Amino acid sequence: MSTDYKATVFLPETGFEMKAGLTRKEPALIERWDRLDIYGKLRASRKGREKFVLHDGPPYANGNIHIGTALNKILKDVINRSQSMMGKDAPYVPGWDCHGLPIEWKIEEKYRAAGKSKNAVPVVEFRQECRDFAEHWIGVQKAEFRRLGVEGDWSNPYTTMAYPAEARIVQECLKFLMNGGLYRGAKPVMWSVVEETALAEAEIEYHDHTSTTIHVRFPVVSGPAALLGAAIVIWTTTPWTMPANRGIAAGAEAHYVRIKVTDVTDASRAKVGESLVLAEPLLAQVLRDTGITDYAVEARLAGAEIAGHAICAHPLRGQGYDFDVPVLAGDFVTMDTGTGFVHMAPAHGPDDFELGRKHGLEVPEYVGPDGVYAPHVPLFAGRRVLRANGKDGDANGAVCEAIDEAGGLLSRGRLTHSYPHSWRSKAPVIFRATPQWFISMTTNGLRDKALAAIDETQWVPGVGRNRIHAMIASRPDWVISRQRAWGVPITVFVNKATSEPLRDGQVNERIVEAVQAEGADAWFASKPERFLGQGYDPADYEQVTDILDVWFDSGSTHAFVLEEREELMWPASLYLEGSDQHRGWFHSSLLEACGTRGRAPYDAVVTHGFVVDGQGRKMSKSLGNTIAPQNVIDQNGADILRLWVATSDFSEDLKIDNDILKAKVEIYRKLRNTIRYVLGNIAGFTAAEKLPAEAMPELDRWVLHRLSELDRDIRAGYGEYEFHRAFTALAEFCISDLSAFYFDVRKDALYCDATDSIRRRAVRTVLDTLFTCLTTWAAPVLCFTTEEAWLTRFPDDEGESIHLHEFAPIPATWADDALAAKWERLRDLRRVITGALEVERREKRIGASLQANPVVHIEDAGLLALAQSVDMAELLITSGLELAAGPGPDGAFRLPDVPGVAVVPRNATGEKCVRCWMVLPEVGAHADHPGLCHRCYGVVAHG
Structure with missing residues (x-):
């Protein structure tokens, strides 16, 4: 009976499952992050570092998130995570826009359905219903954003309807009153007859x-x-x-x-x-x-x-x-x-x-x-x-x-x-011409200040600068009043005799204090004398009941978020929203900040396109082409949605449909299998097994060189907000350089070499480095999968998380352009030989490449010398190989794009080693283990 050598082969061992099971695992990881307060730990570990602050443009709290909202939040999370892993302190405070017509309209619909008018309801009571409605949807959206894997200060977000926020919005409006920028005039404005505002x-x-x-x-x-x-x-x-x-x-x-x-x-x-x-x-x-x-x-x-x-x-x-x-x-x-x-x-x-x-x-x-x-x-x-x-x-x-x-x-x-x-x-x-409140674009030079601020801001993509510049250059005065009930009021008194607004710092202070304590409802619930004090007769003044445009609310978030939160800073490093926000949040924030502080509240602005279907059509229920992020997550997991975002060029419109998602699932599967392979082959790896780079064979040093190239490209891709460039490079490396080449070549050394062999120690050292690099580089995108992999590798530390770490430092000495050029030529040579072997397999003259021992004719002396300097049989996974100088016979296999190389297929001679499966003449030379080759005999006989 033949001996079973399976136990002597070092096969991969890992608990990292081949099947992802993301829909099951992701919620558990979120619970773990929340339980351990990973966000708080991250803030503590990055304290004192250079800050990077992405200020969250507030989504509207009136319904479930859609695919465009998911895109936006994932992009922000990828940026924050990548900036953190590049060593910066990147706090993230999510927020919500809570005031305005859409919420008010929903509450009105409820009254209309009951045959009632909202005018019959006390304004404070009506506003409370609006507040409750927004509060409900904040809770829903918070859970949906968290399910996407978005990390941030979810326990302490900002909302425009919080009392301190409303007070600061009031204060910002009163700054325009005091500097003369705010005025009332009857100008034609766009008026909604349906909404009466x-x-x-x-x-x-x-x-x-x-x-x-x-x-x-x-x-x-x-x-x-x-x-x-x-x-x-x-x-x-x-x-x-x-x-x-x-x-x-x-x-x-x-x-x-x-x-x-x-x-x-x-x-x-x-x-x-x-x-x-x-x-x-x-x-x-x-x-x-x-x-x-x-x-x-x-x-x-x-x-x-x-x-x-x-x-x-x-x-x-x-x-x-x-x-x-x-x-x-x-x-x-x-x-x-x-x-x-x-x-x-x-x-x-x-x-x-x-x-x-x-x-x-x-x-x-x-x-x-x-x-x-x-x-x-x-x-x-x-x-x-x-x-x-x-x-x-x-x-x-x-x-x-x-x-x-x-x-x-x-x-x-x-x-x-x-x-x-x-x-x-x-x-x-x-x-329709109606009396409205305006902020002047010319008083105090607001237009000129805004145009100058645009030129001092980085716009990504660059066309964003031209777009918003044209808007500001030609825009009329900013109409900030709305004839509605739910919002922050324009807290102004107008003299009935002169029609002039009252400008009194003490009156303003009393208003702000009241709103700080009781919310904006205080303006509607209080008598005028509370604010006017002893110096003015309420009968002489009209109390304005218009509310502020919600764009003024969101345009003021920099004041009550960036300036008020100790962990943040003003101006923000970055604002990121869809391209429509050139006329929305970017626009109103620019005007508000320039009008009160003289510059933009951001250093850079990044815009993304809209989500369309696979044919480039706008998504609509009537076309039946909408894709809900919740459905994608329920079916595939959030990491698949995040991968779709990261591998798309978001500077343009992003396409999505089921076929596109299937393609992303396939990419994910290959990346997961790469990580799984690495994990399986570094089981039991210790520091004593490590080899320094200079002691490694060339092939392993070539991988280190590729890591140095990737480190540069990935950092640049993340840093320049070109995630598709960074992640595509990472995926291509995993699929082409690792799975299809390095892993394939080094599999034999990993499985069959002695544990103390230089070759096996080198590849295990490289795999250990690969694990750290691949998981941290991918972590900003595949936040769940990389966390699972990290915890599989380091299961004993309860407080451990990949997201507390940084990208691994890559020694400059790993870069070796001459070595890379050599191995590029060797890989071209390898393509010719593997092409010849593929023909042999197809014709059933061999089963596996280990059954071959081809003759390779090389005309170029330099290339021949390169091939002779390495073990080409190992690179080809053959049992042997013969190199010959010269052009080779007429019937030899050739590839047109690699001239001067000809391959004559030839079967290996000898017996098959039952442990490593190589076909060698030496098999049978050892009486006590007749089925083994010399290498395998040494491993088995001497341990």
Whole structure:
């Protein structure tokens, strides 16, 4: 009977399971981290180090997290973990945005469903319901973020609705009051009829909308002789604004033409013989739209001859609109659409308002907060611009009919175009002049300060700088007031006689103290005299009840988080959010900080794209292509989701679908098996077994060289926020350099060499180093898997965690470019030989490579010398190999990309060693162990 040598082979031993079981293991690891307070231990161990502070942009507390939120939080966690493992103190304080319309809207829906109005509920009681709603979702989201593996100070997060936070928000607003930047004015703002509040640009999204279009005649009543007896033609997509018309804008540099209509279609509203004035470049289009088929040119005029000189009559003159309509020069007039004349309703457009203010035009307040014309509006009182559900009301139709009956309508049509909508209600918005509170972009030089701060900030990717710079350069004053109930109030008193806001430091102190103690509810629940004190009569002052735009809340987080938390610092090292936050949080934080501190609250800003499906389509329930992070975690584990994030280029939109996730699972499996292989082959490894690098064979020193290269690349990838570069390099190293080459070659030495052999000690030393490097490099991404591996290796220390460690220091002496170049050539040579052996296997002339002993012909003397300097048979996992100089015979195997190498396959001769499976002539030479080769005999016989 043959002897069983299995017990003498050093096979891998590890408790690190091949099957990940992440869905089972990850929750237990989270419990362990919380029980041991790993976050607290990390803060203690990094105390005194250079700080890296990523300030968390607050998600909104009103529902479960989605895949985009998961992406954002994972990116932040990867950054914090990697910065920590590169030796910095990287505290992370998560936070939530709690005020604002979406939460208020949910509570209102509850009342509407019960047939009640929120106005019937005391404001403080209503606000408490909003607070409770936000508190519930904070708890839900906290658990969901924690399940993603995100580490941070979860026991002490920040919320915008905490009393100290509300007090600081109030204080920040009052700073603008005191420096003169805050003012109240009636300007047209984007107004949601559905939600009955002003909206900021950040609360707007654009969708296709079909509008009624009209061409309207404005008869010229005075001005240049060339215009008398004619009508100026305007075109608009908002007929409902015509009652509020108070002027017409013309391009001073444009060219206009007066035509006489000589022929029209049967359906045209134009009249043969009438004279019309419009821009010459747009003449052809207007003729088509109005059904004018023939005309005669009566005069040509420059814009400067018209603007400032012509006066028109309103098309509804004689019906309550008996005022003059001046033609004014406007730089916003373009020649790409319309007629070259722009109808101006100063109450319903920012350009109209600014030009009208310059020339003293009236700003009539005709449309109420519910989108209904006020009772004093001639002809149209009670008509609706938009209904409560966001659909068109009857105003457009009524205005068109009235103008038509008066003889002013030249044409009527429909146009589908991009139009602003509320991102909450999804309903169209209108521009509407209402008294609002603004922060001036020019007072105190806010715009200039913000533009300078942008240039002093690092933007990743760099195009972010241009985007936000353009926004700040052209943006109007910041409207910060909202006509709602749930939020931080604008704590200002206005003198009824002068309309001036009260600026008194002591009053401000009393307000801030009250909010600090009782929350923002104190403003609504207290009598004015509590704040005004003895020096002012409450009857002389209006107490403002508007609330602050929630972007002011989140834009102030730097004040009550970065400045107030001892473990943090101001400014932050980094802000990171989606690219939409150039007009959101990055924007409001920039303005708030520049207005109160003169610089941005961040040194760098990183933006990521949006999550789309595998075909690049936006995710939507209607398409059925949404992927919930909770489902991915339940099926595969959070580490798979984290791997998807880390291996994607987040500077662009990130694709995800089930096939993409399957590919990530496959990459994960290979990485896990690499770690498992390393763990299995360093069982029992001790410091006494270690070899210094200089005592190792070349192959093992080549691995150390690769580690030095990877250390540089991975640190750069993490440090420059290019995780896909770092992690792709790591994965490629594990798959190509280790699993497919080094592990394959050194398996025989690991399993069969004597325990004291230099070769086995060298590979075990390398594997020990590999374990530390691979697990720490991967830990910022695969936080659960690497922790499992670390605890498998070091099971006895209850307080141990990989996340308390740093990336291993790599000695500079490991880098050896000459050695790397040599082994690159040897690996090319190896590819030719393994290619030849693969043919032999396919043709069933051999079973395994150990059955081969090929002849390799090498023409290049240098390459031949390299091959002779190493054990090529070991590299090829063959039982032998013969090297020969020269080109080789015609029928030899060759690869076109490795010229000068030819392989003649040949079977090994001898018997198969029953322990190492090599086929060698020496097998049978030992009587007491006839089945062993010399090497295996030495191990078995001498231990």
